[in-house]
Amino acid sequence: MEARLLALGLDNAGKTTLLKCLSGEDITNIVPTQGFVLKSMLRADFKLIFWDISGQRALRPYWRNYFLRIDALIYVVDCVDRRRIIEAGEELMQILEEEKLEKVPLLVFANKQDSVFALPANEVPTRLLQQ
Numbered sequence: 001m002e003a004r005l006l007a008l009g010l011d012n013a014g015k016t017t018l019l020k021c022l023s024g025e026d027i028t029n030i031v032p033t034q035g036f037v038l039k040s041m042l043r044a045d046f047k048l049i050f051w052d053i054s055g056q057r058a059l060r061p062y063w064r065n066y067f068l069r070i071d072a073l074i075y076v077v078d079c080v081d082r083r084r085i086i087e088a089g090e091e092l093m094q095i096l097e098e099e100k101l102e103k104v105p106l107l108v109f110a111n112k113q114d115s116v117f118a119l120p121a122n123e124v125p126t127r128l129l130q131q
């Protein structure tokens with residue numbers, strides 16, 4: 001069995017860190033992602049293929065090139081960067097208008113909850129939708 005998962009979110013949200021954590025890699029020296037990184041992990045008999053796409057503004061128009069044949073979308077939100085949560089919400093709303101993602105399950109990952117400055121996870125949905 002194989003699943004293709006797409007990690008999206010603004011730059012600096014923590015997508016690469018999250019995927020490295022999941023695959024048990026060292027997360028001390030993470031550099032901003034240029035373009036995209038493909039990461040493959042085995043979990044039991046399940047092969048998970050993650051696409052880790054750069055979230056820099058100039059590269060966001062290319063997100064849609066990865067929407068085909070995706071089994072799940074993980075949208076990573078930087079809960080410390082409160083100023084950009086609205087921007088993160090606007091980008092998410094645009095993505096969700098895509099026909100190709102119509103039946104694709106979405107996980108919103110309220111990241112950086114370890115920080116005392118983080119917006120609590122339960123407040124993230126309303127803030128994301130606040131435009």
Ligand SMILES: Nc1nc2c(ncn2[C@@H]2O[C@H](COP(=O)(O)OP(=O)(O)O)[C@@H](O)[C@H]2O)c(=O)[nH]1
Nearest residue numbers: 011012013014015016017030031032111112115
């Ligand atoms: N405090 C905290 N910092 C994090 C967390 N996840 C990522 N970061 C930091 O956020 C910055 C951006 O992470 P990165 O994975 O490169 O984000 P990406 O641009 O979405 O791939 C890095 O300095 C990470 O160390 C987290 O859960 N908590």
Ligand SMILES: [Mg+2]
Nearest residue numbers: 015016032033
């Ligand atoms: Mg990255």
